[in-house]
Amino acid sequence: MKLSSYCASLAVFLFAATFSLATTYPSVQALTEDSLESVSINFLENVAGFNMTIYNVESFETFTARSWDQHLETHVHIILKNGDEQIDVHLTFVDGAFWSYDISLPPDQTLLGSEKSLSDYLILAKRAVQNFGALVNLTWCEDYANMISENIAGDSTIENQNAILEVVYNENCSTQLDTLRYVKFRWFDKKDNFTIPRLSLALSKTGLVTTFLRNLCYVATTEVDISEEEAISIARSYAESYAAKHNLNIVSVNATLKLERDWKWTRGSDNYAMYPGWLVFFTFDRVENGVIGYSVLIWADSGTVYDYGPQGFYTDGKADAPLSGTVGLIVAAILSSIIAVQLMLRKRGK
Structure with missing residues (x-):
């Protein structure tokens, strides 16, 4: 994948992830390239569901830099190959903690494998969350996994005292992205009168986990004194x-x-x-x-x-209204991340 296209896809992904929330803040950890590779391959095998005995790691690239908001971001880009099949994998760690994962394919390519049954998707999603919790030592992942039951059929919302799970099936697959994100699972914490997005994943039609996002913000207070x-x-x-x-x-x-x-x-x-x-x-x-x-x-x-x-809004490629306040900060975050990619990319081919 060309660096320019990687930067573009990263910018889109960072923009989406910018709005993520959670209830714990990660401690700073030292991530070496060897530990990054070990964690990344472990994630691909045990969370994403890749059979790594048939995939060759064509390249493994990392870069680490302070983001615009002074958090240490480490990005991993892996190219997997199995014959003519090529899969680009992107993982991001913030202050040493797992943040996000997604994959992309060349425009004319589809994932190898056959479509799974509805019960298969439920089993695969449950296993992914359980294995992720074991990988990064998060005990609450087991509670989330237990919200997935065999009784879920089609689009569903499951709620208990502490959390909400939304399951959405993409029945009309007309694009490559539709097939990559065929079934989506989204978990929300409930805290007082607020619902807080905390974890999400998507499965392809073939049963691979194709996106996984752990939200890293936390709630400082829920007190409301202003009507x-x-x-x-x-x-x-x-x-x-x-x-x-x-x-x-x-x-x-x-x-x-x-x-x-x-x-x-x-x-x-x-x-x-x-x-x-x-x-x-x-x-x-x-x-x-x-x-x-x-x-x-x-x-x-x-x-x-x-x-x-x-x-x-934007028209004709120009901003009719100036970006201001928080919106401007979000754009700055994306631009700084792209600059970090261009300046600090390290490559190690295999």
Whole structure:
């Protein structure tokens, strides 16, 4: 795979993973290339379900760098080959802890193997979560695995006192990506009035685990002391000021209570911490230079305004509305990761 295409796929993957959440924070560990290879191959065999006796490791590449938010990110790129079949594997570790895994194929290629039965997918997903827990020493994985029962048929939502499991089947497979992510499993923790995405995986039609994401943020507090009405009142002056300056009128307002990551380190030294926040969105009466509304994010436990700015969309390859606040930080994260790939890639062919 060319470095440019690898950077592009990594950017997309990082953008998706940027929004991940969890309830524990990993300790910093020293990862040598040998230990990375051992853990990665172990993951492929015991979690992803690869039969490594028939695959040749064509290349094994790693790079490690401090990310824009000062966390140590280690990326692993493996090329597997079995005859004419080629599979590109990407794994990411943050501060020594497993974060994510996915695979990609050349455009005209499909995975070898036959389609599995519904019961097979359930068994394979359960085994993957159990083996992942054993690999990285996470006891809660067993609780998640036990939520998968043989009674699940088709799209399902399973809920217990502490967690929610969503199972989604992609019945209409029209693209390569559809076949790679044929069945999706997503687990959410329940904490007070919030649901927190924590673990997800996807299986191909042939039964391989093709994506696996462990979320690494944690909840600092769920305390809510600011009401919806108070949040809207605090936010309104920001939106009205912008609307008056640009001759716009506010036609509707919506407030959503959600857990938000402290991207800008305003509440301490750990920006993996999450806090409850009111996201207040004001919709304008018309689109002006791509701007459709204005959003204000307010911490629900303190009433402090965390982020604010106009919201819009892209047209003709140009940003009609400027990126602001947290959105800009997310873009910075992607760009810094791509730069790290270009500057720090280490190659070791086999």
